[in-house]
Amino acid sequence: MRRAPLRYALRHRTYLWLVDLDHLPVLPRFFRPLARFSAADHFLGRAPSIRAALDGFLDEHGIDLHGGRVLMLAHARMFGHVFNPLTVYWCHGPDGALRCVVAEVHNTYGQRHAYLLHTDAAGTAAVAKDFYVSPFYPVHGCYEMRLPLPGERLRLSVQLQRPGSPPFTAAVQGTRRAATAPALLRLALRHPWSTLKVSAAIRFHGIRLLLRGLPVQPRPGRRTPESTS
Template sequence: MTASSDRRPARSGLPALYPCTIAHVRRAPRRYALRHRTYLWLVDVDDLPVLPRPLRPLARFRARDHFTGRASSIRAALDGFLDEHGVDLRGGRVLMLAHARILGHVFNPLTLYWCHDADAGLRCVVAEVHNTYGERHAYLLHPDTAGTATVAKDFYVSPFNPVDGHYEMRLPPPGEHVRLAIRLQRPGSVPFTATVHGRRREATGPALLRLALRHPWSTVTVSAAIRFHGIRLFLRGLPVQPRPGRRTPESAS
């Protein structure tokens, strides 16, 4: 497979795998850092991979895992969200970076969609966020030429951060590498930063098996790690912020 450059969307060789390192740095009210290794898929939402039967438990993509969970396909769910915001891709290509469902389980703290119009130009990016309370929310972004966009935070993610401030997201389309950064900003401070760094791999059966053995049941590991570190922060005395009224997957947008 020939990988595309870091400055333009992948055009061939999909799906692709990205073994990556995810790092979080919390600077306030107490400094705390963590990092873990996992792997993500880059797929075309109109041409989702269907693996050979023996490998299918290691990677499935289901519409119920995204947006409202009620659409017939991931593409239909995304188009419904975009339609609510007055965006029509006219059938343009959409690339999705996400965890697949593994052994019946999936948890995607962040799913990204690079949305192109019919002329192959990048129209927008959608950042779909899931928290550990089973809630979902999607942000519509219009990045600049460097792949950076800002958006007000209006979804409860961490029990240690209130719903205020805004995100600065640097989300250039993946190419040979994936390099993403999200910063939570408040007046005079940057209390939280998350980064994702990884290198592209061809999505072959042997490559997937190696990654699955290296990171067994990776989506469970990600979900468990979030809870583990949350308990550690609580035991270190970080105050818990009250959660707003419950946002169900069916009403998320």
């Protein structure tokens, strides 16, 4: 939901995976093109695993999970393509307590940025915006992210707040389903090329906003995947 200077709202249906980083699903050979998780799609893209990449990021911030469980919410690579506007990692210590949350953001320019969050009891944290995402917003303002650990229902939201401007809000809602082979096949038939549709939809709606006269903000110099905050 965009409230200013043009009011604009959209909804998009898709499906996401909630996985344990130490026990990523191993699918039957026939289904593997429908879901694959690769370290190249996250953080620096050079670690041997997504877990190793996350641990390296946390180590830079003085956090050691000592092998604690990490749950990741993300799109899987489907037919060789993946695009994750937001990947969320819930990071636990060995005692099972939540230590922190990492929100990894990808833009349509092939860049990545990770935010380290220490959420409150409601799963909420605020962090300064430090990454160019939409061409219609400059790189300043503050995100209020509400990222509670999913239960049977998933309810996440990210709100961009800037002085003197109504907030921009993005929300993700869903229902947990077991990742059985029949369920995956149904979802793949119902949402074919789901991650490609996500990136295409972002560009489509961007063009619509541009044609309606929404001004474009200049993009800062290239940010490397190493950028974190």
